[in-house]
Amino acid sequence: MTTPQQQPFAPGPAGYGTPAAQPVGYGPPAPRWNVMSIVALVAAFFIPLAAVICGWVSVRQIARTGEQGRGLAITALVLGGIGCAFWVLFWVLIIANGGSFSYSYSL
Numbered sequence: 001m002t003t004p005q006q007q008p009f010a011p012g013p014a015g016y017g018t019p020a021a022q023p024v025g026y027g028p029p030a031p032r033w034n035v036m037s038i039v040a041l042v043a044a045f046f047i048p049l050a051a052v053i054c055g056w057v058s059v060r061q062i063a064r065t066g067e068q069g070r071g072l073a074i075t076a077l078v079l080g081g082i083g084c085a086f087w088v089l090f091w092v093l094i095i096a097n098g099g100s101f102s103y104s105y106s107l
Contacts, residue, residue, distance in 0.1 A: 031066070031067060031068045032067050032068065033067060033068045033069050034058050034061055034062050034065070034067040034068065034069035034070075034072075034073070036054055036057055036058035036061060036069075036073075037054075037055070037058040037059075037062065037069030037070070037072040037073035037076065038069065038072060039054050039058075040054035040055040040057075040058055040072070040073055040076035040077075040080070041055075041072045041073075041075060041076040041079075043076070043080070044075070044076045044079035044080045044083065045079070048079070048080040048081075048082075048083025048084045048086075048087065049080070049084055050080075051076045051077070051079060051080030051083070052076075052077060052080035052081060052084060054076065055073045055074070055076035055077035055080060056077065058072075058073040058076075059073045059074065059077070
């Protein structure tokens with residue numbers, strides 16, 4: 001009595017090769033955000049001069065590294081510049097007025 005020999009590793013049915021889509025988490029990584037541009041944008045609302053400095057540094061970093069955040073950095077530069085202009089105008093008006101305000105309280 002002879003038995004047909006079986007192959008130890010038979011190929012699977014057709015159509016069960018590689019998956020049609022890659023699982024989540026594979027593929028090229030997403031571009032990173034430049035942290036300095038985020039810091040510059042936040043600083044634009046509190047410390048305008050720091051926003052201008054951080055915005056300029058982040059634009060230079062983004063040009064070198066290719067990270068995301070160029071729009072944030074430019075927005076921080078614009079808002080920081082406007083904020084600095086208001087501060088300069090404020091102090092010029094204070095100094096031009098002699099630094100004194102007269103208040104008259106009459107009853």
